[in-house]
Amino acid sequence: MEKDTNFSEWYNDIVEKAGLSDKRYPIKGMNVWTPYGWKIMRITDAFIRNELDATGHDEVCFPLLIPETEFKKEKEHIKGFDSEVYWVTHAGLNELDVRLVVRPTSETAMYPMFSLWVRSHTDLPLKIYQIVNTFRYETKQTRPFIRVREIHFFESHTCHATEDEAQRQVDEDIVILKKIMEMLCIPYTLLVRTEWDKFPGAYYTVGIDTAMPNGRMLQIGSIHHYRTNFSVPYEITYEDADGAHKNVHQTTYGMSERLVGAMIGVHGDDKGLILPPPVAPFQAVIIPIPAKGNASVVAAAAEKIKDALEKAGIRVKLDDRDERPGSKFFDWEIKGVPLRLELGMRDIDNNVVTFVRRDNGEKGTVSLDDLAPGVTIILESIRKSMYEKAWAKQKECAVNIDSLDNVPERTLRFGWCGSEECGHKFEDENDLKLLGVPYIPEEFSGKCIICGKPAKAAYASRSI
């Protein structure tokens, strides 16, 4: 399995060998979350939930099915989704009077309720989220976690009295993002999408992009400011302190199971997955190394280590299978367990356990007197160094270009005057995707790569 020479094959291979997902389900692009993969997703969800709860969002769960009549209320939105939704047309033996859309995203499910829930300025802000699966009839080639037809994701939806307050929500979302990404060790670039690529119905869209090893950018989530684009057709209004009735300003924020795809792609190596300690189902695996005559002593000591780490809240696995240690090393390397703890008679005599870091292969010992704090420090050090290394790669991936000759397979930074004409020309003639302009403005002195006029920095890459 060589990650650098054939990323795509390596990726599929890892997903299968690490037991993350089974794509043999009889519908293409709808995969089974097997236990190890689902555990990673659920731990990731828990981080998201924590951050959203801590910022005053309430968790809800809206129905999956949306009546066509509600779905069609916002014109741009339905145009954007028309070709990629699943339709329920029959129930039991009857044809339905009104067809039902299987949720591709929940604006049109939620907003009719928001119009009932929001009455007065004292009801604002309304901040809710849900963690559910969503459905897109994907026609391109599917790939586990990255392009699937049933997508696990979170979506937060907010209503505010003014455009400014909605704007502040966008900025809060970016703070939340930072905290989540520190746990998952995934770097990101925030790019305001082009007008023709923004979310259908949005005022503007901020894409959250991560560089994959093949030089392409993977969108792992997005934040949208809707202004009143949905609150007008869905009649979500509030009575202001002065008695005036106004439409709310709305935002949404979402990230999907692509987070798992990004973790695989950003961190893995030729030996398999490398999981960031905060999301690893097992943060450490203990492997007894018995020799003749001492197997029971080693086994008992390994149990003690397991208990001590579990008590300290560390997710630990004791691998006491009747296999060679080398074969156990191999298995847990594929599964990306951040820390391996090897315990042999010499370790016991020295009152230590030997550790090997999955991220960089570094080896050392931890005193048994200081076991749980010692392991905690190493795990945090792994997290930090994985995040830093990933950020360095993200930055390194982007190259400045001022000509379209011999464009490298990387993320491209270049000048764009901002006109749709130049944007389309750039994309169409070079088979590239214009990802947008930085949400946090960057200094830039170059000219538009198409027309030569004054320009801002923009980013592009091949489509994922």
Next chain:
Amino acid sequence: MEKDTNFSEWYNDIVEKAGLSDKRYPIKGMNVWTPYGWKIMRITDAFIRNELDATGHDEVCFPLLIPETEFKKEKEHIKGFDSEVYWVTHAGLNELDVRLVVRPTSETAMYPMFSLWVRSHTDLPLKIYQIVNTFRYETKQTRPFIRVREIHFFESHTCHATEDEAQRQVDEDIVILKKIMEMLCIPYTLLVRTEWDKFPGAYYTVGIDTAMPNGRMLQIGSIHHYRTNFSVPYEITYEDADGAHKNVHQTTYGMSERLVGAMIGVHGDDKGLILPPPVAPFQAVIIPIPAKGNASVVAAAAEKIKDALEKAGIRVKLDDRDERPGSKFFDWEIKGVPLRLELGMRDIDNNVVTFVRRDNGEKGTVSLDDLAPGVTIILESIRKSMYEKAWAKQKECAVNIDSLDNVPERTLRFGWCGSEECGHKFEDENDLKLLGVPYIPEEFSGKCIICGKPAKAAYASRSI
């Protein structure tokens, strides 16, 4: 709101006033889980997850949609569900070649994969579960949590080498059930369903029934033994130690959001919900009772109490809204918070906080020196007494009858010879539902209420 005189109206009223669910969503029987209700469900899910994890079940997540071709493999199963499933027939602008069923339960989604996963006797037992939403095109009158068209539930599925081992799984499920129910304070009766009422495709079905205040039994879950009824059509086989290829024996176990409906119905009173402490989103609410001049002292003391309880892992709410205490009492009574803590100047002077139990109105004080342990003991005492009280009601609800004249509005216990003929006659002529015979055999000396032949005990009630 009078629970005893009009249970049905009382129930709907409580669901709305406590903020558990919003049924104004534009599809009948598909309701929105609002934050308070969803929190109760999620805490309930967490108990279920704990018990299933602790007994070696792995959590997975299977796709929602099932190809019609897979769905139709087990003949009884499809007959049972034909009239109550939703069909996806179109995707984007295309008609699908193979129609897709929206999962009504996941046998037919999982078992094609099980036939790939199970190869050898060393792969057994296979024990998995998922917590997802499921869909039934319900034609009867809908009711929040009790009869809905999108149903939140867990389903565990197991494969075993022999019928006996599958039988032992059924018994393990009953142990798991007991632990979950101790937390939710819901009593239950285990009844083996009649042949004509068992799960489509099952060898036998054990219904898990709880008596509601209107005297009817509510099925809150079920356990099924399938023998090889599914493993034959789905070709789930294993190679035994002796090299022979055999079909696995299967079981399933599931409980739904009806658990929330049961909690409402079993425990609530005319003032509102009464939540069992283990599942209450807030286990205690602190209400400052300030008098002139001491508001800030009381507020500061209330904050301290909140911090101390939170630190001890108790879910606590400090209600510092600018409202009369009486109006706060009212609000939290509707929401069923198990324990109210009132704090006034006299309490502070006496170094205590005053408590009022929601379940029985009992009042007392807890020393501030002993706050968290004191509150923990009271919460556990509430749980215990709610569970005991509910069990007493469950037992009291069942009455023995030996004639079908003047049948009371209760759960009925009577003699049944076991013949389909007498069973159907009993149901059809009396508009009753024969719930089945006790899973754990009961002593019984009466005769069949229909034919007068020797009989076993059976239970029945009006349909919910």
